[in-house]
Amino acid sequence: xxxxxxxxxxxxxxxxxxxxxxxxxxxxxxxxxxxxxxxxxxxxxxxxxxxxxxxxxxxxxxxxxxxxxxxxxxxxxxxxxxxxxxxxxxxxxxxxxxxxxxxxxxxxxxxxxxxxxxxxxxxxxxxxxxxxxxxxxxxxxxxxxxxxxxx
Amino acid sequence: xxxxxxxxxxxxxxxxxxxxxxxxxxxxxxxxxxxxxxxxxxxxxxxxxxxxxxxxxxxxxxxxxxxxxxxxxxxxxxxxxxxxxxxxxxxxxxxxxxxxxxxxxxxxxxxxxxxxxxxxxxxxxxxxxxxxxxxxxxxxxxxxxxxxxxxxxxxxxxxxxxxxxxxxxxxxxxxxxxxxxxxxxxxxxxxxxxxxxxxxxxxxxxxxxxxxxxxxxxxxxxxxxxxxxxxxxxxxxxxxxxxxxxxxxxxxxxxxxxxxx
Numbered sequence: 532x533x534x535x536x537x538x539x540x541x542x543x544x545x546x547x548x549x550x551x552x553x554x555x556x557x558x559x560x561x562x563x564x565x566x567x568x569x570x571x572x573x574x575x576x577x578x579x580x581x582x583x584x585x586x587x588x589x590x591x592x593x594x595x596x597x598x599x600x601x602x603x604x605x606x607x608x609x610x611x612x613x614x615x616x617x618x619x620x621x622x623x624x625x626x627x628x629x630x631x632x633x634x635x636x637x638x639x640x641x642x643x644x645x646x647x648x649x650x651x652x653x654x655x656x657x658x659x660x661x662x663x664x665x666x667x668x669x670x671x672x673x674x675x676x677x678x679x680x681x682x
Numbered sequence: 683x684x685x686x687x688x689x690x691x692x693x694x695x696x697x698x699x700x701x702x703x704x705x706x707x708x709x710x711x712x713x714x715x716x717x718x719x720x721x722x723x724x725x726x727x728x729x730x731x732x733x734x735x736x737x738x739x740x741x742x743x744x745x746x747x748x749x750x751x752x753x754x755x756x757x758x759x760x761x762x763x764x765x766x767x768x769x770x771x772x773x774x775x776x777x778x779x780x781x782x783x784x785x786x787x788x789x790x791x792x793x794x795x796x797x798x799x800x801x802x803x804x805x806x807x808x809x810x811x812x813x814x815x816x817x818x819x820x821x822x823x824x825x826x827x828x829x830x831x832x833x834x835x836x837x838x839x840x841x842x843x844x845x846x847x848x849x850x851x852x853x854x855x856x857x858x859x860x861x862x863x864x865x866x867x868x869x870x871x872x873x874x875x876x877x878x879x880x881x882x883x884x885x886x887x888x889x890x891x892x893x894x895x896x897x898x899x900x901x902x903x904x905x906x907x908x909x910x911x912x913x914x915x916x917x918x919x920x921x922x923x924x925x926x927x928x929x930x931x932x933x934x935x936x937x938x939x940x941x942x943x
Contacts, residue, residue, distance in 0.1 A: 608872050610870050645856060653856035653910065654850050655852055655911045656911070657853065658911060663854070665855070
């Protein structure tokens, strides 16, 4: 709490570059892109596939099924703005999946897929989400762990 | 031969009937009203005035229209006629350019200005029952007339502002209106079909809201959906978006009160 408030003050005062301040505020992990992947898990976290599945089907948290469908038989009304997640684990390895969830705009700057781990630069971000990534480093690792099981 | 010719004529007649029948639907140029994205049940509800819950709001508006109010005991009807027939087509050209303000004003803003300047009352609050009732009454008078908003060249700056906002990536999800409504219309966002966002049925009765709501409320909902802080009611930005959308729907028939799930 205290950290966040301090950061907000810094942003308001314009003392720091926005990205740096946001990183400090919301624990946006730094990562390195190698080729078309991010080989090292964010913050070295270990992902758990069952939690990843729960995040993906959660329409308030992962939001994935607003756009994607996938092998989730209990889920009704999955979106069709994006390819099915079925088989993603056989098309991509963990590093590639991590990049596709963390920074999909690196592969296609016009993609509608949100970048899930960055303090966004969208206009008028709502106060509750300002300076925060959509998913934490741990959430990302959980999601990646689950996606690799989709074969 | 004769029967062949007959059937051709019949088909032509059927096609003519089909293209003119739904007061609410296509512009004939590929643009599709939100109505066409709705389930048959929702469409049937909109089509039948006895079943359309928005018609109750129209009646409520009709009552307010002719009720004397304020220190001067005036009503809308005193200036605009008892049955509101002078309002035919008016909503189809809003937002309109307001000379006194030097900027576009939408229907809500116009009714609020009339309340203050002519009825001498405190203008009804944004999204309040009385304001929505009057808006729905007036827009219903334009039902079936074609949108003309944007013909006035003084609106072009506002339209461009709206177009810029339409293409702005908003919120934590960094999505623009255009990415959903231009690029992905007809697809499904979860359970919701993405309409083209033509504002021809507004104010609409939305079953989820259990009431009528304005176009501004709808746009604010989409902004909240992408985790953006919505513009406040009455903001110039919302009026610019309304203006852009009405200009984009120019030529399409008004359908107020639309029904949405």
